Amino acid sequence: MRTQVGIVGAGPAGLLLSHLLHLQGVESVVLEARSRDYVEQRVRAGVLEQNTVDLLRQAGVGDRMDREGLVHHGIELRFGGRGHRIAMTELTGGRSITVYGQQEVVKDLIRARLDVGGQLEFEAGAVSLHGLDGDTPTIRYRHGAEDGELVCDVVAGCDGFHGVARGAVPDGVLTVYERQYPFAWLGILAEVAPSTEELIYCSHDRGFALHSMRSPKLTRLYLQVAPDEAIDGWPDERIWAELRTRFATDDGFTLADGPVVDKGITPMRSFVVEPMRHGRLFLAGDAAHIVPPTGAKGMNLAVNDVRVLAEALAAWYRSGSTELLDGYSATCLRRVWRSQHFSWWMTSMLHRFPDDDGFQRRLQLSQLAYTTTSEAAARSLAENYVGLAQV
Ligand code: FAD
Ligand code: PHB
Numbered sequence: 001m002r003t004q005v006g007i008v009g010a011g012p013a014g015l016l017l018s019h020l021l022h023l024q025g026v027e028s029v030v031l032e033a034r035s036r037d038y039v040e041q042r043v044r045a046g047v048l049e050q051n052t053v054d055l056l057r058q059a060g061v062g063d064r065m066d067r068e069g070l071v072h073h074g075i076e077l078r079f080g081g082r083g084h085r086i087a088m089t090e091l092t093g094g095r096s097i098t099v100y101g102q103q104e105v106v107k108d109l110i111r112a113r114l115d116v117g118g119q120l121e122f123e124a125g126a127v128s129l130h131g132l133d134g135d136t137p138t139i140r141y142r143h144g145a146e147d148g149e150l151v152c153d154v155v156a157g158c159d160g161f162h163g164v165a166r167g168a169v170p171d172g173v174l175t176v177y178e179r180q181y182p183f184a185w186l187g188i189l190a191e192v193a194p195s196t197e198e199l200i201y202c203s204h205d206r207g208f209a210l211h212s213m214r215s216p217k218l219t220r221l222y223l224q225v226a227p228d229e230a231i232d233g234w235p236d237e238r239i240w241a242e243l244r245t246r247f248a249t250d251d252g253f254t255l256a257d258g259p260v261v262d263k264g265i266t267p268m269r270s271f272v273v274e275p276m277r278h279g280r281l282f283l284a285g286d287a288a289h290i291v292p293p294t295g296a297k298g299m300n301l302a303v304n305d306v307r308v309l310a311e312a313l314a315a316w317y318r319s320g321s322t323e324l325l326d327g328y329s330a331t332c333l334r335r336v337w338r339s340q341h342f343s344w345w346m347t348s349m350l351h352r353f354p355d356d357d358g359f360q361r362r363l364q365l366s367q368l369a370y371t372t373t374s375e376a377a378a379r380s381l382a383e384n385y386v387g388l389a390q391v
Contacts, residue, residue, distance in 0.1 A: 003029040003119070005313060006139045006152035008126045008165050010039055012102060013285030013302040014158030015109035018118060020059060020310035026317055029150055030118075031141050033125030033159075036110065043189055043262045045102040046212055046220055047199075047296035049387030050095040052303045056105070061112050069100035070213065075385065077350075077372055078202040079365060081250040084372035085198070091375070091382040095389075099199075101214050102299050124148065129155055129168035132279040153280070154313065158306070160286040161271070169278040181268040181292060181347065182354050183207070185222045186234060192258025194219045201294070202246055203350045203368060205361070208294075209246040211255075219258070222293075224351050229265060236260045268292040270344055272336055275329035282309055282328060289336050294350060295343035300387060305332045335391040342384040 005021055007014045010032035018028045032039060048056075048069070056062040073089035073096050089096050113120055124143040131137045132155065139150040157165025166174070194213035202209040207224035214220055223242055225234070240257045247255050271290040276283045285302030308331050312324035349367050353360070371377045 001029060001148065001150045002152070003027055003150060004153050004317070005156055006137070006150045006154070007031070007156045007158055008129075008139060009033075009157070009159035009163060009285075009287070010106075010110070010120060010122070011158060011160055011285065011302070012105055012109070012299050013287075013306050014156065015106060015113065015120075016059075016303060017156055017158060017284065017306035017310055018120075019061065019109055019112055020306060021313060022113070022116065022118060023059060024310065024314035024317075026310075026313055028119070028156075029152075030113075030120045031124045031126050031139060031150065032120065032122050034122065036120075036122045039122075040103055040107050040110065042103055042106075043101065043187075043220075043264075045293070045296065045299040046099050046214060047300075048098045048100055048105075049296075049300045049385075050097065051387045051389070052300050053098050055303060055307055056108075061108050064104065064108055065098065065100050068104070068215070069098040070215075072097050072099060072198055074198050076196070076198055076200045077368060078200050078247065078249070079204070079368045081248065083200065083249060083253075084368075086372065086378050086382055086385075088382040088386050091379040092386050095383075095386040097296075097386055099213060105299075126159065126164050129157075129165060129281065132168065132281045134280070137280045155281045156306075156309065157281055157283040157287045158285055158302075161290050163287050165281060165287050166273060166283055168281065173278050174273040174275070177272045177274070179270040179344065181270075181351070182227060183224050183351060184227045184229060184268060185210075185266045185293065186225045186229065186231070186239065187220065187222045187262075187264055187266060188236075188239060188260045189214065189262035190219045190221065190258045190260050191217065192219050192256050193217055195253070195255045200247065201346075201350055203364065204246040205352070206242070206246055208351045209243055211247065219256075225265065227267060231263060231265055234263075266293070268347065270340055272333070272340060274333060276305070276332055277329045282325075284309055284332075288332075289340070291339055291343035292347045293343075294346040295339065295385070297339040297343050301336060301339050304335050308332055335388075338384070338388065338391045
């Protein structure tokens with residue numbers, strides 16, 4: 001097979017890149033290791049920042065998001081048994097977030113690609129990348145029992161944190177910056193109406209908890225747990241009891257429970273490779289960087305990377321100029337590091353760290369009190385959370 005841009009991975013980054021390139025008249029093939037059903041059902045991110053919403057709309061894939069997404073104008077920080085609202089829209093000159101599941105974005109993008117005959121190869125896992133230093137890089141992949149080869153002008157590594165693209169870069173080229181956190185998130189999806197209209201980020205002496213949602217009938221909840229925690233140790237009743245304890249308020253908040261339809265544990269890390277390019281390989285999304293989910297930035301960063309990459313590739317095909325491609329890594333990394341800082345800051349403020357003493361806990365509570373009472377501090381959180389227009 002031959003194409004202009006060979007894309008590894010049909011997550012939000014790979015699919016959106018393929019769609020944006022199509023709008024600019026550039027052809028691509030997407031290779032995805034998993035089945036279509038698997039990628040459409042995988043429960044992950046839920047918060048789209050303003051830039052992401054604007055881009056999906058402009059790209060003509062925002063109709064269902066506009067009908068079904070929940071637009072939120074604030075979030076709650078809960079600590080010391082009380083809730084404190086951050087009025088995001090008021091503090092940011094009218095910006096907001098939209099709660100709309102990542103797998104819904106993925107479904108909308110797959111539909112948009114297939115509607116115009118876009119080439120998406122499911123259950124076609126890339127095995128190795130070759131010729132990245134030359135003009136015709138190739139991707140070797142395995143489709144069922146068959147081996148295939150995709151010859152391209154450029155390869156986009158959109159294959160997530162555990163993919164093969166990053167590993168295809170020769171040793172010594174990439175610098176890794178990394179932080180591990182001494183905890184994980186246990187996440188559930190439950191068939192019950194949300195107990196709150198806005199997201200609740202809760203810092204409790206027993207650990208962090210997050211109340212999110214997917215629709216008026218589906219609630220998404222997370223609990224901070226130990227990093228090596230086994231899911232078997234958390235029967236549903238234990239999860240609900242711990243959630244009720246952490247979310248409890250002095251004025252009698254009640255958490256409605258219901259059947260748990262999805263359950264999983266996610267480790268937390270911060271990770272960046274620099275640069276996000278080697279020769280004709282461009283890394284985008286989780287293949288190049290991971291943030292802890294506390295700032296809700298991972299998918300939004302993936303979207304920003306491919307926005308920049310699609311523009312740069314389109315300019316190259318149009319005019320032969322490599323200027324935007326040459327700036328790809330530096331342009332993306334500015335927003336990556338802003339989001340890294342914000343995600344690390346939110347994570348540090350809201351979670352219990354095993355080594356923390358009373359001094360550290362009091363610092364966290366003071367930071368939370370300041371963030372929710374100083375307009376300047378609240379605005380700083382709000383503008384990062386809804387997504388800065390420019391970085
Ligand atoms: P992925 O979604 O990981 O997609 C990569 C794709 O590549 C996958 O489909 C994979 O199957 C495929 N692949 C892998 N290897 C190969 C191969 N060798 N060949 C072919 N295909 C391959 N982000 C937010 O913005 N907001 C949130 O609220 C948020 N919450 C989160 C909550 C949780 C519990 C988790 C786990 C993540 C959350 N994130 C959030 C992060 C977000 O889900 C990721 O940042 C996002 O999925 C990145 O998209 P991607 O396309 O780069 O990678
Ligand atoms: C989610 O709804 O899955 C979600 C929301 C906010 C976060 C992380 C995840 O910070």
